Each structure stands twice: as C-alpha cells, then as structure tokens.
Amino acid sequence: MIIAYFIAILLLLWFIYPLFQGNMDKIIAVEGESDNLEYLKKRVYTNIKELEFDFSMGRLSDEDFNRIRQKFTSEASRVLRRIDLLNQKNYSKMIEADLKQLSSKKKGHFCPQCGEENPTHAKFCVACGGKF
Ligand SMILES: [Zn+2]
Numbered sequence: 001m002i003i004a005y006f007i008a009i010l011l012l013l014w015f016i017y018p019l020f021q022g023n024m025d026k027i028i029a030v031e032g033e034s035d036n037l038e039y040l041k042k043r044v045y046t047n048i049k050e051l052e053f054d055f056s057m058g059r060l061s062d063e064d065f066n067r068i069r070q071k072f073t074s075e076a077s078r079v080l081r082r083i084d085l086l087n088q089k090n091y092s093k094m095i096e097a098d099l100k101q102l103s104s105k106k107k108g109h110f111c112p113q114c115g116e117e118n119p120t121h122a123k124f125c126v127a128c129g130g131k132f
Contacts, residue, residue: 037083041083045076048073
C-alpha cells in the first residue's frame with residue numbers, strides 16, 4: 001500500500017521535475033504549460049483525497065499518513081507556485097502591452113502643461129487653454 005504512494009510520488013516528481021529545470025523563460029514559453037500545471041494540481045489533490053480515504057479506512061498509520069500527506073501538500077504548493085509565476089508572467093506581458101499602447105497614443109495629443117488629451121490638430125488645450 002505504502003509502496004504505491006511512493007511510486008505515485010516518484011511519478012509526480014518525474015512529471016514536475018522538468019518544470020523546475022533551467023531557465024524560467026524557457027519553461028514559461030512551453031506551450032500549454034498552464035494546462036499541464038492544472039493537470040498536475042488536480043493529480044496531487046486526487047492523491048491527497050485518496051490518501052485521506054485510505055487513512056479513514058484504517059489502511060495507514062497516523063505517522064505514514066502525516067508524512068505522505070505532508071509530501072503531497074508540498075508538491076501541491078510547488079505546483080501552485082508555478083501557476084502563480086505563470087500568471088505573474090502573463091500580467092507583466094499585459095502591463096507591457098498596455099504601456100506600449102499608452103505611449104503610442106501619447107504622441108502629440110496630450111497637453112504639455114496639464115496632460116489633458118487633445119484632438120490631433122488642436123492649437124490650444126481644451127482643458128487649460130495652453131498653447132501647443
Ligand atoms: Zn492643458
């Protein structure tokens with residue numbers, strides 16, 4: 001019974017290990033990684049549920065249960081951290097895209113005095129009346 005859990009952990013490590021190797025950008029570039037991580041997360045949660053079930057059936061000692069559950073939980077938090085990192089990466093991409101859009105919009109349309117947006121060919125600011 002316990003051996004089965006260790007095999008499960010080994011399999012899990014084998015799946016997760018490449019995610020922690022090498023340069024992060026390279027990893028993040030891997031297409032569908034977020035799907036993969038969601039899959040891993042579900043897998044770990046399933047393992048924990050099954051472990052709890054076996055424990056409730058009296059198939060495991062307290063000590064084994066706690067030890068294995070601890071391992072699964074730390075695997076789960078590793079996967080969650082990866083998901084988090086991936087999301088952060090996506091946010092920073094969004095921010096960069098937003099900033100790019102803003103600075104391209106800014107060319108000549110904003111008042112140098114008050115910053116108000118003005119029509120492209122305006123000679124005076126619509127807000128403060130300042131001359132362009
Ligand atoms: Zn102005």
